[in-house]
Amino acid sequence: MKFTNSEKLHQEALQHIVGGVNSPSRSYKAVGGGSPVYMKRGQGAYFWDVDDNKYIDYLAAYGPIITGHAHPHIAKAIAEAATTGVLYGTPTELENTFAKMLKEAMPSLEKVRFNNSGTEAVMTTIRVARAYTNRTKIIKFAGCYHGHFDAVLVEAGSGPSTLGTPDSAGVPASSAAEVITVPFNDLNAFKQALHRWEGEIAAVLVEPIVGNFGIVEPFEGFLQEVNELTHRAGALVIYDEVITAFRFTYGSAQQIYNIEPDLTAMGKIIGGGLPIGAYGGRKDIMEQVAPLGPAYQAGTMSGNPASMAAGIACLEVLQEDGVYEELERLGKRLEEGILEKAEEFGIHITINRLCGALTVYFGVDKVTNYSEADASDGEAFATFFQLMLNEGINLAPSKYEAWFLTTEHTDSDIENTIDAAGRAFAKMAE
């Protein structure tokens, strides 16, 4: 494959856009460097780049594009919104309609508020939890990404439960000191943290199914225990469902595990591809938010008619019969097919998969927490990524990211992907 035009655009981008990309995860730094591919068109499960190469897309824009690119029902909703005005700064009926749809999907959402990104949504749930509990400390799980605001750009130090250290320059140590990080799926470490900072924890921030060091499910009973122990400690449970909302089932992760968090943050899929965030939860907690309560949160773009219309249209598609069953069927076949090819060529991988999302880890037997994901072979992934790209398979350029199927992927896309993986593994085995 030739990438001449992508390379040219990247050289130009480097002169004007910092690092050439508007989000660091889009760079190819983690997969051997070079120019990222510049796409010019997406349709269904496919992408075409500026050199006219065609790809089967498993990036799905890091999760939101569950109905494929340019889905006609969503495209129509956006086009209609464009002709009637995309931003009013006044309330609209669309916001009510969409809020009711979210509440029907997740009964824990007694009240919701829309904003513009997952980052904003999670950030506000933390503020609201602090306002409600009058405490400041937060527990999060190591390796879970919750957006790019100060409080969550924090990684664990050594030891099972530690006060965080800033994960980014510019994050004050004082901010990181409000965050305690414990390993995912480790109840003992979690209990220790609750005990050590007794009376200080405002909330526990949980990705109920991890999506940010690959797809990692909670151990049986883990989330129930976290819920119970957190409440016993007088703190709130915040679910970050930015990836998981509407990804594995319409009722989201909280339905799968039959747990009601106190607050939930959402984003990605609920915008149908347009910028969005939303948060919601128990009425008495949500009533902390202005104009009812003392916790301030606002947004010029929040609840804009275009994002609302796209989000409603996306959920309408996901309400159709059999959507998640089909994602499960295709996801299962993809997992089995890749595992078969890996075995055939002697490549050591493990796959974590739930429904239509999976991660292929190289050189490890299992991944149940961040340190196991971190131990997977990044160089082997980088080689695989480049080989797959040249096969016309577009993956996220990081060993920590998931592959996302869409409602538009077909059996033949899956078989072609399995064959491509087989050829990639064959080269890796040479």
Ligand code: PLP
């Ligand atoms: N929370 C989770 C679980 C995420 O995966 C992300 C983004 O990848 C965010 C929050 C931040 O969302 P956004 O990129 O829309 O700000």
